[in-house]
Amino acid sequence: MDEPDSARAVERWAGWIADDTEIVAPYHLTFEVISVIRNHVYRKNITAESGELAFIAFLAQGIRLLHPEELNHRAWDISARFNRTTAYDAFYLALGDLLGCEVWTADRRLYSAAGASLAWLKLLN
Numbered sequence: 562m563d564e565p566d567s568a569r570a571v572e573r574w575a576g577w578i579a580d581d582t583e584i585v586a587p588y589h590l591t592f593e594v595i596s597v598i599r600n601h602v603y604r605k606n607i608t609a610e611s612g613e614l615a616f617i618a619f620l621a622q623g624i625r626l627l628h629p630e631e632l633n634h635r636a637w638d639i640s641a642r643f644n645r646t647t648a649y650d651a652f653y654l655a656l657g658d659l660l661g662c663e664v665w666t667a668d669r670r671l672y673s674a675a676g677a678s679l680a681w682l683k684l685l686n
Contacts, residue, residue, distance in 0.1 A: 562597065562607075564667070566667040566685050569667075569685050573665065583625060585627050585660065586626060586627070586653065587627065589652055590624065598612050598615045598616055598619070627656060632659065636655040637651070638655075639654045643675045644674075654675060662681065663682075664683065666683070666684060666685065669684065672684040
């Protein structure tokens with residue numbers, strides 16, 4: 562999808578691929594991405610064919626989906642700690658915390674809420 566930060570995201574992604582970086586995410590990434598694609602098709606922002614191509618491209622990314630046993634509790638705690646209205650983003654933060662890895666976001670509100678406390682949370686800019 563063409564978003565304001567798309568060029569920077571593509572550049573960052575290409576760097577990870579070139580460096581053979583393992584890319585991980587919580588399982589719910591699939592629900593979020595597929596929902597966004599369907600929403601764009603539904604609203605006729607993209608054609609059904611483009612939506613299908615985006616869906617196939619997403620599945621081909623080779624993202625390792627993880628759901629460690631303690632992820633739910635950690636996401637709950639993080640969403641409470643940063644007073645988030647939902648826990649969706651907290652799952653990414655929880656996984657990064659559990660794995661000790663960087664979490665990248667283009668979400669400036671999330672970064673403003675947690676970036677000062679979580680050195681491994683990086684803003685795509």
